[in-house]
Every structure is written in C-alpha cells, then in structure tokens.
Amino acid sequence: MEQLLLVDMDKCTGCKQCTLACSLIKDDLFDLARGRIKVLKKEDIALGIQLLCEQCEAHPCIDACTDGALSRDETTGIITVDAEICTECGSCVEACPYHGIRLHPETNIPMICDLCGGDPYCAKHCVPGAIIWVDKTEDLVKEKKKLRSARMAKYRDLKKEAEH
Numbered sequence: 001m002e003q004l005l006l007v008d009m010d011k012c013t014g015c016k017q018c019t020l021a022c023s024l025i026k027d028d029l030f031d032l033a034r035g036r037i038k039v040l041k042k043e044d045i046a047l048g049i050q051l052l053c054e055q056c057e058a059h060p061c062i063d064a065c066t067d068g069a070l071s072r073d074e075t076t077g078i079i080t081v082d083a084e085i086c087t088e089c090g091s092c093v094e095a096c097p098y099h100g101i102r103l104h105p106e107t108n109i110p111m112i113c114d115l116c117g118g119d120p121y122c123a124k125h126c127v128p129g130a131i132i133w134v135d136k137t138e139d140l141v142k143e144k145k146k147l148r149s150a151r152m153a154k155y156r157d158l159k160k161e162a163e164h
Contacts, residue, residue, distance in 0.1 A: 001135045001136065002135070002136040003118070003133055003134060003135055003136055004133075004134060004136045004140060004141065004144055005052075005115060005120055005123065005131065005132070005133055005144075006131070006132050006133075006134055006140065006143060006144055006147060007050050007052070007130065007131050007144075007147060007148070007151065008129075008130050008131075008132075008147050009047065009048060009049050009050060009130070009147070009150065009151045009154060010130075010150075011128050011129055011130035012039065012047075012048030012049070012050060012128065012130035013046070013048060013127075013128050013130075014039055014041035014042075014043075014046070014047065014048030015039075015048075015127070015128075016032060016035075016039045016041075016048075017125050017126060017127060018035070018037050018039065018050065018122035018123075018125060018126050018130075018131055019032050019035030019037050019038060019039055019122075020032065020035065020125075021035075021121045021122050021124070021125035022034075022035035022036050022037055022113075022121060022122050023035045024121075025116060025121040026111075031105075033102075033105045034104065034105065034111070035111075036052060036053070036102075036111050036112060036113040036114070037050055037051065037052040037100075037113060037122055037131075038050070038051045038052070038099075038102065039051075040155065040158065042158060047154070048130070049151050049154055049155050049158070050130065050131065050151065051098065051099045051100050051151075051155070052098070052100045052113045053079060053096070053098070053100040053101065053112045053113040054098045054100060054148055055072075055076070055077030055078060055079065055113075055115070056077075056097075056098070057077075059072050059079060060095040060096065060097065061079065061092035061093075061095045061096050061101060061110075061112075062079065062092075063095070064091040064092050064094065064095035065086075065091060065092050066089075066091065067085050067086060067087050067089075068082075068085060069081055069082045069083075069085040069086035069087070070082075070092060070110075070112075076115070076118070078114050078115055079112050079114075080112070080114065081109060081110050081112060083107070083109050086109050086110065088103065088107075088108035088109060090103055090108075090110075092110050092112075093110060097152075098148065098152065099155065100112070100113065119133075120133050
C-alpha cells in the first residue's frame with residue numbers, strides 16, 4: 001500500500017529531533033543545517049513549523065531548474081537531484097512554495113526530502129508524533145493538504161510579523 005508523510009505543527013514541540021535525525025542518516029553527523037526538514041520555532045507561543053518537500057503534484061522546483069537537474073518519480077512523487085548536472089543556482093529553492101528545499105552548506109547542492117526511500121527516519125524519531133508515516137487513504141490525503149495549508153498560513157504570518 002502507498003504511504004504518505006503527515007506533518008502536524010500542532011503536535012510539534014520544536015525540538016528539531018527530526019532535523020537532526022535527517023542529517024545523521026543523510027550526512028552521518030548531527031547538524032541542523034544539513035537536515036532536509038527545517039523547523040522554525042517561535043518560543044513565546046511554543047510553536048514549531050516544519051518545512052520540507054511535500055512531493056507536490058505541481059513540482060515548480062523542477063520547472064524552475066533550467067539545467068534539468070531535478071526529476072520526479074511518478075510513482076512515489078519523490079524529487080531527486082542529479083548533482084552532476086546541478087549548477088547550484090538555487091532556482092529550485094526560490095520556486096518551492098513550501099520552503100522545503102535548502103542548499104547543502106558545503107556543496108550548495110539542493111537538499112530535498114526523499115522520504116528516506118520509503119522509510120522516513122524523521123518519523124521514527126519524532127517523539128511527540130508530529131511527523132508520522134501512514135498508509136495513504138483519500139481521507140489522509142485531504143488531511144495532509146489541510147495540515148500543509150495550516151503550516152504555510154502560520155509561516156506567512158510569522159514572516160509578516162518578522163518584517164515589522
């Protein structure tokens with residue numbers, strides 16, 4: 001059965017364990033700058049907003065890559081980067097509506113969540129259960145979109161607040 005990642009900011013404590021678990025599995029060290037998931041934390045209201053690739057249908061990051069370095073697996077939705085072709089321009093980072101792509105701090109190659117090949121390490125290490133790997137159903141696809149919309153709305157609110 002197909003699965004999907006549910007990400008709920010209301011359960012997130014902002015501990016960033018998911019980011020550290022990701023950097024460990026991907027780069028073999030604990031480094032918040034190397035995780036494929038970023039958690040924005042607002043201490044005064046105990047809020048954590050998780051930003052990561054949503055494997056979206058529209059995939060504007062691929063369209064933005066003029067070098068053709070990004071591709072999408074139509075079965076899993078996972079977007080991959082061909083580091084040999086990538087020119088490290090960052091156009092994919094700018095194009096992502098979910099702020100889910102970051103450039104690697106050393107190589108400048110885009111870091112995009114690949115769901116750990118179908119066994120997301122972040123979900124295994126999210127103690128409060130804010131990130132879970134579940135069997136895909138129509139209802140859970142709707143829930144994923146609802147949770148994502150809530151995270152993006154809160155993200156926009158925080159950005160506006162920071163600008164003032």
